[in-house]
Amino acid sequence: MVIRFAGDSGDGMQLTGDRFTAESAGLGNDLATLPNFPAEIRAPQGTLPGVSSFQLHFADHDVLTPGDAPDVLVAMNPAALKANLADVPRGASIIVDTDEFSKRNLAKVGYAASPLDDGSLDSWAVHQVPLTSLTIEALADFATLTRKDKERAKNMFALGLLSWMYSRPTTSTRAFLTSKFGAKPDILGANLAALDAGWNYGETTESFASAFEVGPAPMAAGTYRNVTGNTALAYGLVAGAHRARLRLVLGSYPITPASDILHTLSGLKRFGIMTMQAEDEIAGVGIALGASFGGALGVTSTSGPGLALKAETIGLAVSLELPLIIVDVQRGGPSTGLPTKTEQADLLQAMYGRNGEAPLPVVAPRSPADCFDSALEAVRIATTYRTPVVLLSDGYLANGSEPWRLPEIATLPDLSVEFAHERNGTDAKGAPVFHPYLRDPETLARPWAIPGTPGLEHRIGGIEKADITGAINYEPDNHERMTQLRQRKVDGIAATIPPLAADDPTGDADLLVLGWGSTYGPISAAARELRTQGRKVATAHLGHLNPLPPETGEVLRRYRRILIPEMNGGQLALLIRAAYLVDARSYARVRGLPFTTAELVEAMTAALDADPQEGR
């Protein structure tokens, strides 16, 4: 079941969606969500650019995507109807707030006649509900509240109605409202009354035939919560620092859609988390790197434009070989692009967006809950290999949510780190000295020797340094050796990550669909759909973009056709073709939205049906 709440950005649709999600999660449904909101905080009321929506897919089975098309659209005004109708399949239900379908509001979005009256909605099951006036009526007793205040509770009326329709208990919403408005009894009362009125409206009117039941989905035993990608990512960093027994220091400059990571971590002082809002992104990463030099886990969080600004400092971190985590929550680009929409177009920037040969590991989560595990993995790599790591999330993962089985803290990997504490070499006269670039033979990591350690005083910098001693060195052979060492160190990480495995149920598929990051859900859903049609398709997914997992080449070469769907111009396809000389085809889209299952089914079908010789 897919429900989309749509309204003006001032109508509280994100909150309504969040609450419905929490109620569904509480019932044990599996789910996935897709918030979609304008970049403007308050675009002009009632206009198309001002429409904000929240889509939720919930089911009694495994859910992979927020759903292509809503089964129910809740449209709080004509703009919301107009902006979303194209996505709603014929036959689906539409609930509209008729009070908002005034001449003026219709005119604002270019409706000459009301679509409610002109028959243009005949192929949908339209429920006309005067949501605003019913809410105001229900709140008649709240004498202290203005009409405007009362109107504002209409989203709770809508939530109450939908909760009845899908048999969701409203207890968690009640608790939520109580904690949110506890200090304002009138507002709290009004919201609760509107919620009840919506529920009762569903129960008593004839227009909604009956309530639906969507039972719990079979899930592995455990304790679950619903989580967004940004929250899971922030918690993953906290858990990583906790398991590494390092202080987490975040330097960050606000930017959509990454700011929530800064907000979340800023509230965790009790966990020893130190956050500094910097004057710009360059200072943000500088603060993080300075903290890493001092023996903390330095982290900086940003989106694409900020990653561009941080490039030079990240290059310094590559040269200094210090742990550093750079979180890039990708959004549509170039430039300011689509700040609130999703894209995967920073892959090449993460890989290569620095001067000189400056390789670094890149990790990308596949789902909101996986942001936790990916953050832990980034901490593991950064601290073990003394290297900056880019953690590539995106706007869809950041704000989307799904149920998350809570891990046992004690069973998370032990990431504890040992700082250097002794001199590790001798000078020409045989006296003990410290060599800051003497590497661990296995990992090629250099010692992490923090200020305050007696005898280990040393100077490091961005100038090329001599192998082992770290002294300034401009010799040609030394530069080449150091360049290779830095590359080999990153390449060597592959030995510690699981080999790539294809999901190929019949074992003889012709087509491999390779994804990375947040395309995991839509690709898996499309493959599942094709398999029910009897078609053979294999999938594989990359969570590590640099280095690529072992056996990537072997897996790729096993298939005659390779399709790589990406929310960019074909960046992974470029890397894969270059690295393995395989004929990987790109399915590249940049609409600011995650792939729909249907479009991937179509693209995969076309790939399956294509003549493999075509285009060679």
Add this chain to the structure above:
Amino acid sequence: MAHPLHTADVLGGGSTDIGMPLRHGLDLIPRAQPDQAPATKKDFTSDQEVRWCPGCGDYIILNTVQSFLPELGLRKENIVFISGIGCSSRFPYYLDTFGMHSIHGRAPAIATGLATSRPDLSVWVITGDGDALSIGGNHLIHALRRNVNLTILLFNNRIYGLTKGQYSPTSEPGKITKSTPVGSVDMPFNPVSLALGAEATFVARSLDNDRAHLSEILRAAAAHRGTALVEIYQNCPIFNDGAFDAIKDRDQQEARLVHLTHGEPVRVGAEGSRQVLVRSTDGRLRFVAETERTESDGQIVVHDRHDPDPSQQFAISRIDDSRMTHVPMGIFRQVERPTYDDLVRGQLDAAVAAAGAPATDADLAALIAGKDTWTVA
């Protein structure tokens, strides 16, 4: 984790008592035992060959700093020098302390991260006029307004040395350089005025070749808790030779250098031709001959470096001009204000103290679980 220098140990044990403000720049930094204290300049000299041009002012500054450092009574390992890029920014390589030669203009940001997360370190920033005021101008003013416990030594040679002689944001208007063949049209910054405008808590100026004066300023800067900005006029004999000759020349020095002394009238010139700074009725500051001064000239300006209102300190910084007719030297401003790093650590320590103890696995489990969970059997 056997090693004693684990971060948890370094940072543990309430770094900041937020009820009792810390006063000294070196509070919280462990002192060396008398027998293990680095005692001489040699203790702070690294094995790297110094590679500035012969006659560069940077040599004298290095010498002064190396000779001064033992005075701090700190262990070498608790001192960190962080620099940007430029001739001057090579400085950390020559000091046997911890050091980072970072990237152009960003040292104040990197030092902020280090100083805030490590209260047990004495953190110094080395920067040039281009590094601090062009590419790094933003980081500099933000470090100053935040008041992070750092000392920033700004080597001002009024030129880009490392890139071989382009004009800088402190070059005088009309300056002919490789990039300004018919003269620079840029209005320069006065670094002291800029720092006062950013409400820095400690602002001073010194001269590369006046070792005694510079040492005294370094002493005061190190003792200051907060960001101390020390502008050091530095000669670049290769690309801007003699930039400060007018104030270094023994014959002119006395008439030009205005030595600021707290609580004293602001004076310049030798006995007999001495001038004193007065505030006219229109509010402007000007020098008048001390012997000829009358009531109508206005009030004598008495330097107050502890005045929280920076207006008079700023006005004094403006008596300077591009001909260096009158150049104030010494400490312009020194006021107490809580430091950014103490406050950041204070909030953190308070949160941990309120919770009773550092977070355990159980606390973390409760955090990630949040308020809305369900269980699948």
